[in-house]
Amino acid sequence: MTDKMIEVNGLRKRFGGHLALDGMTFGVHSGRITGFVGPNGAGKSTTMRVILGLDRAESGTALVGGVPYRSLKRPLTHVGSLLDAGALQPSRTARDHLLWLAHSQGLGRNRVEEVLEQAGLSAVARRRAGGFSLGMRQRLGIAAALLGDPWALLLDEPFNGMDPEGIVWMRGFLRSLAGQGRAVLVSSHLMGELQGTADHVVIVGRGRVIADSSVAGLLARASSGLVSLRTSSPEAAAVLTGAGASVREAEDGTLTVTGLTAEQIVSALSARGIPFAEVSAHRATLEQAYMDLTRDAVEFRAAEVSR
Amino acid sequence: MSGVLRSEWTKLRTTSGTAWLLLGLVVATIGIGWLATAVTTCTHSDCFLDPTQLSLTGVQLGQIVVAVLAVMLFGNEYSTGLIRLTLAATPRRWTVLAAKALVLTGPVLLAAGVAVAGSVVAGRQYQSVPFRLTPVLGTVIYLALIALFSLGLAAIVRSAAVAIGIVLGLCYAYPLLAAATGDPAWVRRLLQIGPTTAGQNIMSTVDPETLAHAPWNGLGVLALWTAGTLLTAAVLLHRRDA
Numbered sequence: 001m002t003d004k005m006i007e008v009n010g011l012r013k014r015f016g017g018h019l020a021l022d023g024m025t026f027g028v029h030s031g032r033i034t035g036f037v038g039p040n041g042a043g044k045s046t047t048m049r050v051i052l053g054l055d056r057a058e059s060g061t062a063l064v065g066g067v068p069y070r071s072l073k074r075p076l077t078h079v080g081s082l083l084d085a086g087a088l089q090p091s092r093t094a095r096d097h098l099l100w101l102a103h104s105q106g107l108g109r110n111r112v113e114e115v116l117e118q119a120g121l122s123a124v125a126r127r128r129a130g131g132f133s134l135g136m137r138q139r140l141g142i143a144a145a146l147l148g149d150p151w152a153l154l155l156d157e158p159f160n161g162m163d164p165e166g167i168v169w170m171r172g173f174l175r176s177l178a179g180q181g182r183a184v185l186v187s188s189h190l191m192g193e194l195q196g197t198a199d200h201v202v203i204v205g206r207g208r209v210i211a212d213s214s215v216a217g218l219l220a221r222a223s224s225g226l227v228s229l230r231t232s233s234p235e236a237a238a239v240l241t242g243a244g245a246s247v248r249e250a251e252d253g254t255l256t257v258t259g260l261t262a263e264q265i266v267s268a269l270s271a272r273g274i275p276f277a278e279v280s281a282h283r284a285t286l287e288q289a290y291m292d293l294t295r296d297a298v299e300f301r302a303a304e305v306s307r
Numbered sequence: 308m309s310g311v312l313r314s315e316w317t318k319l320r321t322t323s324g325t326a327w328l329l330l331g332l333v334v335a336t337i338g339i340g341w342l343a344t345a346v347t348t349c350t351h352s353d354c355f356l357d358p359t360q361l362s363l364t365g366v367q368l369g370q371i372v373v374a375v376l377a378v379m380l381f382g383n384e385y386s387t388g389l390i391r392l393t394l395a396a397t398p399r400r401w402t403v404l405a406a407k408a409l410v411l412t413g414p415v416l417l418a419a420g421v422a423v424a425g426s427v428v429a430g431r432q433y434q435s436v437p438f439r440l441t442p443v444l445g446t447v448i449y450l451a452l453i454a455l456f457s458l459g460l461a462a463i464v465r466s467a468a469v470a471i472g473i474v475l476g477l478c479y480a481y482p483l484l485a486a487a488t489g490d491p492a493w494v495r496r497l498l499q500i501g502p503t504t505a506g507q508n509i510m511s512t513v514d515p516e517t518l519a520h521a522p523w524n525g526l527g528v529l530a531l532w533t534a535g536t537l538l539t540a541a542v543l544l545h546r547r548d549a
Contacts (some may be wrong), residue, residue: 052395054549070398081395087388089322096321104314104396
């Protein structure tokens with residue numbers, strides 16, 4: 001695979017009075033999984049539709065391998081996509097669904113059988129897609145996205161409706177696709193789904209990018225200086241605040257402390273004879289990093305409205 | 308284009324309703340035509356009867372079957388969201404419309420040919436229906452044009468239900484509304500411009516003076532409607548978000 005990429009630059013789009021895309025800008029590089037994360041309505045699906053030439057942006061560009069998607073002759077051999085796993089004719093079999101799609105790209109039956117195999121659907125290829133569970137539809141959607149052996153994949157919420165086994169399969173599958181050098185963009189409104197899957201995340205809210213960072217970098221930033229501990233003493237929080245920390249209290253007696261190191265916390269509490277346990281320097285999850293970032297966005301939004 | 312054509316053919320072939328609707332077109336058209344010729348008698352000396360047109364009475368129902376088949380081609384894709392996959396696979400969107408039109412026309416011409424020829428043959432059991440090329444060939448073309456008109460309409464309104472509603476209105480309500488205007492000049496004018504009312508002149512073999520249009524002219528009006536609808540569909544398909 002060559003080092004092609006998807007480039008989204010300054011996309012702007014309005015639906016009625018609602019600004020769906022507000023300067024959306026990011027890149028999807030080959031050989032890695034880019035998570036595309038944000039609350040529902042943040043503009044993820046719209047961005048994907050614009051990349052695929054389905055929707056038109058009012059301004060800005062979306063290029064795949066340096067050209068607009070709509071100029072591609074056999075687009076599925078460049079970019080495979082899964083927008084909506086439910087978009088099927090229910091009476092058509094899985095195989096026939098892939099067959100018409102293959103024909104549209106000048107591909108034949110052999111390729112259909114190959115992707116059915118890859119997606120683990122060979123056994124149900126003759127069944128009507130209307131009877132498929134959402135998880136199986138997602139697999140069928142993945143098979144469709146892979147038909148043209150594309151160098152890039154755009155998948156909108158592929159984990160939706162999958163059982164735990166399916167999620168594990170999907171993660172491994174996406175990893176192997178990225179490992180083959182493909183550029184993979186995976187959207188999700190649940191950051192946790194992408195932990196251990198994505199290499200890079202683009203976090204969006206209200207039609208624009210809030211953060212565009214490697215997962216490792218994001219975690220390091222979110223983890224910095226957080227220490228948690230358990231205590232039954234009601235004084236503990238006051239003592240630590242007195243020592244210069246800021247403290248969040250949870251109802252189960254867990255304190256999350258910033259501004260002091262674990263060592264400083266232990267000595268401050270020990271000096272007052274306050275009982276505590278389970279002191280640990282905190283490693284943030286991707287979910288928490290995401291919440292921190294989007295909380296800022298929400299506050300910013302609230303301030304903007306009240307102004 | 309050949310890939311898109313093959314793709315649309317595969318879609319049509321693997322849609323469960325296609326074969327049944329084509330069979331329905333044949334059965335409904337012949338059946339109702341045969342029934343009409345069986346129950347209609349002409350006893351008065353000044354009785355006005357066009358045996359050919361009578362034998363083709365079933366087309367009144369057959370055209371709706373054709374329209375249903377046609378609107379499904381787009382209607383199903385819009386209702387399921389499949390259209391996005393179709394247009395992502397074929398970004399030159401007008402080729403999708405053209406391919407759908409082509410793969411629809413073939414089977415409809417074939418089934419309509421059987422239906423119309425069958426109607427004339429069946430009608431000869433009770434009426435003296437002459438074998439004439441113009442009404443038979445013309446009616447087959449009429450049905451194909453109704454199919455293409457409906458296809459374009461479905462692409463414009465993006466809903467099978469709305470499209471079929473419009474076709475039903477044009478086939479059944481429009482002639483009644485035209486007649487309700489009362490004024491003969493207006494009635495004639497409305498019958499002349501309506502796509503179905505104009506097109507159906509092709510089924511008549513009696514005095515052209517009594518018709519709103521000469522047969523082929525009437526079919527021409529329907530052809531213009533169809534071309535306009537398909538063109539509008541192509542433009543909208545290209546310009547609108549999928």
